[in-house]
Amino acid sequence: MVKTTIENNLLAQFVEDILYGLYLATLLHCLRWLLYENEGWKLKKRVSIQWKMLISTMGIFIFSFINVILHLKATVNSIHPIPATTSTPKEEWEGVVICGTTNASALIADVILIYRCWIVYSRSRMVIIFPIILWFGGLVCAIIQAYWQIVQTQLFSTAWQPVAMKVGPGTLLAPFWGSTVTLNIYTTSMIIYRIWTAAHENAGTDSLREFKFIIRVIIESGALYLAIITAHFVVWFTPSAFAIVMVSNINLPIIGIAFNLILIRTSKRRVDELKKRSHDVESDMEFNAVPPVGSVKSTIEQSMYRSRTAPTATI
16 A cells, blocks of 8 residues: 555545545435335336446445545544554555445446446447457456555465566556546447437437437536546656556545436436426326317307207296
């Protein structure tokens, strides 16, 4: 783990806790749309649940929870240091878990992004070959990074080391985040291009508004995700230990927020459109139930004619 001052650790932990609170708020909102019906609090049927999204959402939550707990423990230990023992190097193992959970969360978000790109392009394999190669490259970097950190615990001092130990973890984390940044730029651009093309093909229709909304959601949430992973990539080339700790701490909550926002906004939009269509149908039915003006006039005239020609009743 990167060594910083106590003040820097407290500041980084404070910022992370605020962002993690925002992440939990988006998580609860996201689970509401994934697990419950559009109206009320009735659970969806199993066949109606988007299991891929639900499993991915819960996976990121579990990893982020472990991550923030270990960060809190490391911050407390920096304030009240516990004498370390050579037999149980806990801090090094905690560093392995923190790094591993962050990398795993990024890989989950990336594979969902690849899946969305695949769906948008009608399940075309050619479109996702490049991002899949990048994803597996990141996976290899994450595995080697975990192995390297385990070696650094000094429990396996004679084990093979992938690179010179004095270089630091950035040797593998930099290419990992570099591949993630490239993957996100490619897949996001391809998705936006595909939707933009479809929007122009449907110019002048109601679908154009929906396409523009989807593009806006992808750009806004994708920009948030891309900004933090780009910062995490760039920070490994800086000599500032505080910058590395700060970006590393806020990385995972922002990934979770960006991931949840796409699901929340698209689900909310879908429900609003369904309500609007239902309201339009009801309005049409009410309008059609009223007889035309001509028929009303004819009915009145017929009634008046019958009243004039009807025989007068005698007492």
